[in-house]
Amino acid sequence: MYDFVIIGAGIGGLVTAASLARSGQRVLLVERTGGVGGYARAFRRGPYTFDPAMSVFPQGHDHALPAALLEWLGVRDECRFVPLDSNYKAVFPGFEFETPFGLAEFTDVHCELFPEYAGPLREFFALCKRLHKEAHDLPPRVGLAGLDEAARRFPVLFRYAKATTADVLDEYFDDPVVKSAVSVLWPYLGSPPSRLDFVTFSTILNVYLEGCFYPEGGFQSLADAFHTALRKAGGEVVLGRTVTRILVEDGRAAGVELDDGEVVRAGTVVSNADATATFTELVGDEHLPSGFMKRLRRMTPSTSAAIVFMATGMDLPGAGAVHEVFRPLHLDHEETYRDVLAGRPGGMYGTVPTIASPSMAPEGQHLLTVHCTAPYDIGRPWADEVKVYEERVLDAFEPVFPGLRDSLVHLETATPRALERHTANRAGAAYGWANTPNQTGAKRSPHVTPLKGLLLAGHWTQPGTGSLRALVSGLHTAQLALLERDLGPIEFTHPDFPPAS
Ligand SMILES: Cc1cc2nc3c(=O)[nH]c(=O)nc-3n(C[C@H](O)[C@H](O)[C@H](O)COP(=O)(O)OP(=O)(O)OC[C@H]3O[C@@H](n4cnc5c(N)ncnc54)[C@H](O)[C@@H]3O)c2cc1C
Numbered sequence: 001m002y003d004f005v006i007i008g009a010g011i012g013g014l015v016t017a018a019s020l021a022r023s024g025q026r027v028l029l030v031e032r033t034g035g036v037g038g039y040a041r042a043f044r045r046g047p048y049t050f051d052p053a054m055s056v057f058p059q060g061h062d063h064a065l066p067a068a069l070l071e072w073l074g075v076r077d078e079c080r081f082v083p084l085d086s087n088y089k090a091v092f093p094g095f096e097f098e099t100p101f102g103l104a105e106f107t108d109v110h111c112e113l114f115p116e117y118a119g120p121l122r123e124f125f126a127l128c129k130r131l132h133k134e135a136h137d138l139p140p141r142v143g144l145a146g147l148d149e150a151a152r153r154f155p156v157l158f159r160y161a162k163a164t165t166a167d168v169l170d171e172y173f174d175d176p177v178v179k180s181a182v183s184v185l186w187p188y189l190g191s192p193p194s195r196l197d198f199v200t201f202s203t204i205l206n207v208y209l210e211g212c213f214y215p216e217g218g219f220q221s222l223a224d225a226f227h228t229a230l231r232k233a234g235g236e237v238v239l240g241r242t243v244t245r246i247l248v249e250d251g252r253a254a255g256v257e258l259d260d261g262e263v264v265r266a267g268t269v270v271s272n273a274d275a276t277a278t279f280t281e282l283v284g285d286e287h288l289p290s291g292f293m294k295r296l297r298r299m300t301p302s303t304s305a306a307i308v309f310m311a312t313g314m315d316l317p318g319a320g321a322v323h324e325v326f327r328p329l330h331l332d333h334e335e336t337y338r339d340v341l342a343g344r345p346g347g348m349y350g351t352v353p354t355i356a357s358p359s360m361a362p363e364g365q366h367l368l369t370v371h372c373t374a375p376y377d378i379g380r381p382w383a384d385e386v387k388v389y390e391e392r393v394l395d396a397f398e399p400v401f402p403g404l405r406d407s408l409v410h411l412e413t414a415t416p417r418a419l420e421r422h423t424a425n426r427a428g429a430a431y432g433w434a435n436t437p438n439q440t441g442a443k444r445s446p447h448v449t450p451l452k453g454l455l456l457a458g459h460w461t462q463p464g465t466g467s468l469r470a471l472v473s474g475l476h477t478a479q480l481a482l483l484e485r486d487l488g489p490i491e492f493t494h495p496d497f498p499p500a501s
Contacts, residue, residue, distance in 0.1 A: 002028045002236075004481060005256050005266035007243045007282070010038025010423065011467050012458030013272030014226035015474025016481070018073050021235035023482060023490055028264060029230060030256065032242040037223030038272070038423045038458075039430075040467065048367060048410060049360040050309050051218045052422060053430065055324060055351035055369065056188075057081060058468050060213030065496045066471060072492045073229035079221045081213035082356040086322035088349070090184045091400050092331060097181070098322065103129055103209050114178050124172045124182065128202035130156050135199050135441070157199065162437045165201045166193040177331050184326045184333075187347035187373045189435045189465060190302040192337035197440040200464065207468070214323065214356035219467065243273070246282040246454060253283075253453035268453050268481050272474075274426045275433075275445050275460035276301075283451060292450050299439055302465070303340070303347075304416030304428030306374040306382075308393045309367070311410035316352050316366045319401045325350045327370075327396050340373050343385060345393045347373025350400070365409065370397060374416055376427035382415035389413065431466070432459030440464060447477045448484070455481050472497075 009031035060081025416428035
């Protein structure tokens with residue numbers, strides 16, 4: 001009998017498990033694959049180590065929450081965040097620019113690029129900052145009685161709560177090229193401006209502008225650090241076993257059943273797995289309110305990705321590469337998204353992780369990973385399409401790094417099916433629920449579910465998409481899981497994670 005059983009060893013599951021074990025609880029973590037990390041689980045090809053998905057980690061500073069958490073867990077030295085020199089470069093048809101960190105510097109670059117829009121650009125980025133601050137300061141739970149007061153204190157947040165990024169771009173700019181330059185990072189969130197929640201866009205922009213990092217050796221080192229912390233604190237991990245059912249007794253989650261029929265009893269279950277699978281397959285409709293299941297079935301997963309993994313002997317930094325290079329093939333992101341839906345490469349950015357972490361390839365070589373926003377279903381088998389797709393990605397990046405194609409020493413492509421196999425996220429969803437206004441913030445699945453004793457951690461729950469948010473969700477879930485069992489608040493504190501009241 002365990003106090004807590006955690007389903008899935010993505011970043012969210014690992015942080016929940018490690019935090020609960022550090023709090024003195026008996027914890028079991030069950031992961032269906034042979035290794036920990038989910039989307040952070042690296043793979044090797046000969047001398048190359050590839051990150052399967054992630055490329056950028058915000059908040060890697062010594063004073064920020066992730067470092068403090070690693071410290072509290074006793075594994076601060078296990079993961080080194082390497083600061084990136086440049087925010088991103090964008091190579092559009094006909095023009096390109098590179099952006100620095102720091103909101104003021106970032107704004108200046110855009111103003112120099114489009115001097116006739118300097119006024120609206122300054123106002124737009126100031127709005128994004130204000131929105132980010134209000135979203136950060138908003139208390140996690142605002143009851144009906146507190147709504148008026150909250151609307152007074154957070155006017156910008158309330159005004160734009162239902163806005164898409166395109167709505168606000170239209171409010172500030174009349175030039176489609178300016179709009180596209182400003183919103184070029186949309187592929188980080190998987191939805192084009194016409195669908196992308198504006199609060200999420202503003203938050204990501206501001207958090208990233210505070211500085212971005214890459215974990216030395218890849219994101220696996222972050223996952224491994226949490227795994228080590230879990231084991232150091234006495235937690236147990238079972239790899240290569242799938243949870244097939246969540247036991248429900250007297251209206252409460254009481255443990256899990258594994259693929260070989262073994263039953264593991266626990267006081268509380270935390271799921272880091274796909275949210276729909278958690279409720280429909282592991283729990284079952286009969287244990288959940290019909291209204292809740294109806295809303296769940298109406299929710300939309302994010303897009304997936306097709307990822308081209310390359311190794312090259314080319315001097316990519318010498319050819320102008322920085323860590324992240326966005327490569328829109330159209331001036332209009334909506335046109336790019338039409339390509340995406342039709343199964344053509346779009347929403348693309350190339351990452352060169354070996355600039356920050358040279359040990360991932362032999363000396364004198366670089367890795368280039370091109371992430372493309374992609375749907376799971378393109379109306380024809382991905383397997384038939386993948387070679388043509390790969391060629392198109394190479395065509396897109398050849399002008400950026402002339403000679404790239406001929407310099408390649410390794411080339412392979414993962415489709416949305418591979419992402420689904422890797423993590424069991426529904427339809428290979430890259431970011432949990434799609435980041436649309438009706439599925440973000442308080443409208444994303446809450447940590448606490450209608451089934452007592454079952455909580456969620458990871459990108460399907462709040463605060464949302466990405467490794468940092470999955471990490472934060474893991475902490476919150478650990479906190480809430482302890483409180484639900486009257487086991488007191490978690491001992492970890494940080495200005496961005498105040499003690500529970
Ligand atoms: C192409 C791409 C690029 C991205 N780029 C970035 C980036 O640069 N920066 C960033 O911060 N984020 C990025 N993200 C998003 C980020 O990777 C995810 O949001 C985050 O890692 C999700 O973590 P998670 O905790 O929700 O778990 P996941 O990574 O989704 O892992 C879930 C785990 O649960 C396991 N599991 C599922 N079902 C079961 C079961 N029944 N039994 C046992 N185990 C089970 C799975 O095997 C898996 O290991 C990217 C994602 C993709 C796909």
